Amino acid sequence: MTTDLPPKVLVTKIGFDGHDRGSRVVAAHFRDAGMEVIYTPPWQEIAAVVKLAVEEDVDVIGISSLATDHLIVPKLMDALRAAGLGEVAVIVGGIVPDADEATLLASGVAKVFHPGVALEEIAAFVRDVTPKVRAARETAQEAT
Amino acid sequence: MNKPLDNHLFGSAESRWETEYVEGIGPERPVVNRSGIPVKPLYTPRDWDGLRKGRDPSAATVYDEALGFPGQPPYTRGIYATMHRGRTWTQRQLVGLGTPADYNARLRDLIDQGTSAVSLIPCNSVFRGYDMDEVHEELLGTCGTVVNSAAHMGEALAGVDLARTSCAMNDPSPFTLLAFLLATARERGVPWSAITGTSNQSDYLSHYVANHMFFRIALPGARRILVDHIEFCNRSVPKWNPMSVVGQHMQQAGATPAEAMAFTLATAIQTADDCVARGMAPDAFLPRFTFFFDISVSFFEEIAKFRAGRRIWARIARERFGAADPRAWRFKFHAQTSGVDLTRQQPLNNIARVAVQAMAGIFGGLQSLHTDAYDEALSTPTDAGARVAIATQNVLREEAHLTAVIDPLGGSYYVEALTDRMEAEILRVLKIVADAGGMYAAVESGLVQRMVGESARRFQASVESGEQTVVGVNRYQVAEDAAERQALARPDPARMRAHIASFRAWKAGRSQAAVARALDALAAAAHAPDANVFAAVVAAAEAGCTHGEICGRLRRELGFGHVQASV
Numbered sequence: 001m002t003t004d005l006p007p008k009v010l011v012t013k014i015g016f017d018g019h020d021r022g023s024r025v026v027a028a029h030f031r032d033a034g035m036e037v038i039y040t041p042p043w044q045e046i047a048a049v050v051k052l053a054v055e056e057d058v059d060v061i062g063i064s065s066l067a068t069d070h071l072i073v074p075k076l077m078d079a080l081r082a083a084g085l086g087e088v089a090v091i092v093g094g095i096v097p098d099a100d101e102a103t104l105l106a107s108g109v110a111k112v113f114h115p116g117v118a119l120e121e122i123a124a125f126v127r128d129v130t131p132k133v134r135a136a137r138e139t140a141q142e143a144t
Numbered sequence: 145m146n147k148p149l150d151n152h153l154f155g156s157a158e159s160r161w162e163t164e165y166v167e168g169i170g171p172e173r174p175v176v177n178r179s180g181i182p183v184k185p186l187y188t189p190r191d192w193d194g195l196r197k198g199r200d201p202s203a204a205t206v207y208d209e210a211l212g213f214p215g216q217p218p219y220t221r222g223i224y225a226t227m228h229r230g231r232t233w234t235q236r237q238l239v240g241l242g243t244p245a246d247y248n249a250r251l252r253d254l255i256d257q258g259t260s261a262v263s264l265i266p267c268n269s270v271f272r273g274y275d276m277d278e279v280h281e282e283l284l285g286t287c288g289t290v291v292n293s294a295a296h297m298g299e300a301l302a303g304v305d306l307a308r309t310s311c312a313m314n315d316p317s318p319f320t321l322l323a324f325l326l327a328t329a330r331e332r333g334v335p336w337s338a339i340t341g342t343s344n345q346s347d348y349l350s351h352y353v354a355n356h357m358f359f360r361i362a363l364p365g366a367r368r369i370l371v372d373h374i375e376f377c378n379r380s381v382p383k384w385n386p387m388s389v390v391g392q393h394m395q396q397a398g399a400t401p402a403e404a405m406a407f408t409l410a411t412a413i414q415t416a417d418d419c420v421a422r423g424m425a426p427d428a429f430l431p432r433f434t435f436f437f438d439i440s441v442s443f444f445e446e447i448a449k450f451r452a453g454r455r456i457w458a459r460i461a462r463e464r465f466g467a468a469d470p471r472a473w474r475f476k477f478h479a480q481t482s483g484v485d486l487t488r489q490q491p492l493n494n495i496a497r498v499a500v501q502a503m504a505g506i507f508g509g510l511q512s513l514h515t516d517a518y519d520e521a522l523s524t525p526t527d528a529g530a531r532v533a534i535a536t537q538n539v540l541r542e543e544a545h546l547t548a549v550i551d552p553l554g555g556s557y558y559v560e561a562l563t564d565r566m567e568a569e570i571l572r573v574l575k576i577v578a579d580a581g582g583m584y585a586a587v588e589s590g591l592v593q594r595m596v597g598e599s600a601r602r603f604q605a606s607v608e609s610g611e612q613t614v615v616g617v618n619r620y621q622v623a624e625d626a627a628e629r630q631a632l633a634r635p636d637p638a639r640m641r642a643h644i645a646s647f648r649a650w651k652a653g654r655s656q657a658a659v660a661r662a663l664d665a666l667a668a669a670a671h672a673p674d675a676n677v678f679a680a681v682v683a684a685a686e687a688g689c690t691h692g693e694i695c696g697r698l699r700r701e702l703g704f705g706h707v708q709a710s711v
Contacts, residue, residue: 015268015280015283016267016268016269016271016272016279016283017268017287018271018351018355018356019355019356019396019397020355020356020397021396021397021398021484021600024597024600025398025600025601025604028597028601041356042356043272043356067268067286067287067524068283068286068287068523068524069268069283071280071282071283071286072280072282072283075280095488095521095522095523097522097523114488115487115488115521116487116488116489116614116616116617118608119604119608120608
């Protein structure tokens, strides 16, 4: 059982944009809040994010998006499911218009955080969702 | 620097005010600005008195020494004698979306509304160094224009008189967009000597530190190509500004206003040192240096930042680089209102923020201004948002008459005292960078990135603790009205697909031999220390090479750039 371990979170950016103030500030807050944080520079390929998530066995993936890169998050969701990581909670933070938020949630994203959100609110969500992710993963593993 | 004034100058009024203030205000938390400078409740001639004798024996007064007159060193009051009253600031809105044809339609609309200069923001795929047929199609054109060739540049600027229009392009190393512009000019018979404008974002160091929109060529290669670019432009495109030193990225990434100014000046020093090492004369290249800053909503602090920066740069150009031409001393800058200050909550409030930011930039003596659209915290700006941003400039200029008086806050006890304090803080940070071996070394070691990151976290903490109010975010929240958040029309996918198809067809029909020869010549230039890589980029653009081909070949020869992975 690993449920008493702190959440393990991958904080990253996919797509073209390199503005990483958001991802750095959020990652630093997670770290300071006692979580285990895997942080990458921007521009990760979707395949690289999936590979990291598998290797590091993360509970949550945080995608930071400033300049429309969230539009390829549905592709990431498909790739995660294909790799058997459907239980991992994916959260997206940044500039996400309302219509796109609906698309992201429909693709399986757990939550979208908009500018102005308190860091602690994001951290609380991660702490809250982690046991659910672990429970779902165990159920899935037992089923196979 | 001033000796204390005699108390009797104020009679008993001053001590009476002090008593009444302390009694009236009660216990008070110190007020500190974003750069960490304490702000007093009142400023008087004790803080700044222009008519006293200064430190410099050759200057009659503090006024002469610290301010002088517009167009004269140390330029605190402005770099031109006439400033905005003679020629208003350039209204330069960033524009970039969709296909080159989409961009051209938007551009002509903006020109009709009064915008006086062209700017071109390429798609982020261009920033990354790729052509449109190498990347995720759904991202193309969503926050910039997809320009991959000289032909695309011609389409984007159709109907624009290149000899009479100043073009600013976000065009990091290896400056393919300028190469495409020069190819377009040649095709239209416009001599390169008539081309004016600026290579925005040519400052690879700010990209490396802050927003990382440089992922093409590793630091040493980027450093060399920048000097090649400056040398080429000085010689062949003499009215072009090849160097735009960028403080905006670093302030947006979290640097305080004083830090952003200091890092910018340090970058200018680094690049000028590199040019001197190449054997170039400061009087030849410094007049074509320009600067680009962020304007936060911290009103007086921003005004003082710009005034102090102007004074420091004049001193650096004269004393450190020995420049004798006054054009080399002038701190020409473009500024953009800060997007980080804008909120998604109650987005119309952003119109007020942008107006305050723009006023700070205008009082700070800018040469060129971009006002953000109020909906920038929601998406890439809509047409409606872009119109309000332009109208804001028109109101400030022609209704509020902010152009009427030069440096109207000069002589304010507060503004002058704050300018002095900001100057001291900027010099303190400049020394940290100098002690680390200069900006290149300080960036390579990660020192600057750490300082920026710490300041970003400090600011975020002040917002979360409520110490810094953000209206609608941590105070004065109201129930959200989703109707205020209009959606942006994304580029038409069918048009983008047609753009890709015609690009593929055009590529297949080119002279492949000419393309291969030009790319080989580019590679040879990259390995020949005496060759000018940017000249080879221009030749490749004229030979029909694409952006992705040029960037890809240079990446192969000079190595990839990377970003430090530390938080």
